[in-house]
Amino acid sequence: MTITQDNRWVDEQGRGVDPFSLPTFADLVFPILHGPYGEDGTIQGLLELLRLPYVGCGVTASAVCMDKVLQKNVCQSYSIPLVPYFWFTRREWDHDQEQVLKSLSQKFPSTNFPLFVKPANQGSSVGITKAHNQVELISGIETALIRDTKVVVEIAVSDVREIECAVLDPNDSPQASVLGEIIPDREFYDYSAKYADSQSQAIIPAQLSKKLTEQIQSVAIKAFRVLDCYGLARLDFLVNGATSEFYLNEVNTMPGFTPISMYPKLWEATGLAYSDLLDRLIELAFARFREKSALNLIH
Template sequence: MSKIRVGLIYGGKSGEHEVSLQTALAVTKAFDLNKYEVQPFYITKEGDWRTGPQLTAPAESVDALTFESASASGGAGTFALQPLFGSPAPAKTQGTQSATESGGTAAAQLDVVFPLLHGTFGEDGTVQGLLEMANIAYVGTGVLASAVGMDKVMMKKVFAQEGLPQCVFRHFTKNQWEKDNAFFIMEIEIAIGYPCFVKPANLGSSVGINKARNRDELLSAIAEAFRYDRKVIVEEFIDAREVEVAVLGNDEPQASVVGEIVSSSEFYDYKAKYIDGKSSMIIPAEIDSELSSRIRDLAVRAFQSIDGSGLSRVDFFLRKDNGEIYINEINTMPGFTPFSMYPLLWRESGKPYSELLDDLVRLAIQRHEEKQRLSYSFDLT
């Protein structure tokens, strides 16, 4: 049986560039190179695409994956896109020939792409649209689900339509804020109060998020959030435990066990997630089976509400005073190192890291093959 040729896309023009590199490093070490041919694609912070040679061994460091100079496969920029747009082939099934066996150009015969991109220009539907245009199978949610999952405002509106419980929030664009910030301040103070959380609407990994305890801190937090996005969301503070569920699948998604985050900081910000190393994960969370089942069911409903596919991590608040559940957000491309919550949740559910990668590739190819059976034209004759 021929190997499945996988393209890894990582880096990106995003505030989560470094997180993406760590994810890519971990994935290269986990792929079984006896089963897969792995082709790396690095996107610089400026948006320049670069590719290196096919991996014959796991990458030893992040530096080995950045290709800062001209790549071994023909240079940077548009040349790096040739494997995507040169001559995309349909996904192979068991027993079919490899690109080399069939006489094609190996670089143009990717079977599936794994976009290991977090945040803007990667998790928001943009690269998913690129891969749809190239007619290549890819891991993770599609264009719509990615865009909705990235935009916290649209996500919350979809969750509201689905009847999922969530905290009070308000939102506004930079233009709206500049025209009438007095109105929004009044609305926040009446409907939400202090303390509250201020977030860019389109960013992950807790970048640009701040807790505001008074009006001065609110104004400062909003100014900070507008550095990263044109739209800001303000949410009520809930004294709660933070629990998370990993979801895997296409039309019949499954939920992992529930895990809990115990933050080293006042809230689970970027430093607490990636820098100080003091936050802890409790897997499975210390909650009763009935509550766990309810949270897992809500995670699957959230995933299906955005038309998810492949993978997502769904985050919840569990109020300390009365045990009420509130959905916080869905992350359609969660951190994927062996120490990240998503693979750890599945490991504790009986699915090791390498098997999880196999499942994600299989689900991507399955979804792509289903799409190939659709008709995209209409014969009027």
């Protein structure tokens, strides 16, 4: 089943389907959907109302991890390493652009360029720009505000290496995969590099020291737990190649499952075949459904 860009639900023949009829023919849903209304808790909430088992994180984790501001605020409260960031709303920008820019300059002096400008609620690097000066910063903010009502601005890590870790299993006993490194064929790993034909490379396992690898895996598991993730997530890190300092960049609650996607590749390199990975995710979905079905939720 597919949800089109104009919000129509269709089957493999392109025929319209009523989403509320799902329980009549589906035993379980694997919601491989990205971006707003896909991995932000919306679909997950619908499936909860329909009392259908589904793969992946629940409503809360999906919503919090989709919102970069909420995700960072939670992680910061648990001392998970993050790059310095600043966020603001469309209303604040429209009301007093000069004040927002002043606050940004106080947080990030001119010596801190380049900066990344991101819409808070988008996936797949949609709407992200890299600003090397004030003019590009303002342009990036306007671009981000086309996509969302909240904007996040972050420092770009020097000599950056992009490292990914796949996490699997229940929230109380998650397992971390080997690490992988993305070497983009452009300035940063943007939407085109992820989904279009690009020359970006994936190195698995990432060539990092044993100590640094274990530190990143430990933080990945910690973030998975404090964000209430379940089943699966891919956690993306930024590593300063010169100092080996690392920062959690994003938590993806429904990572890609295409032939070039890192999540299944990381688990395959860890020793878990693709078919076994799918079986495990389905088992986890049914286990959660049984556990929740046993609860008394009537008020």
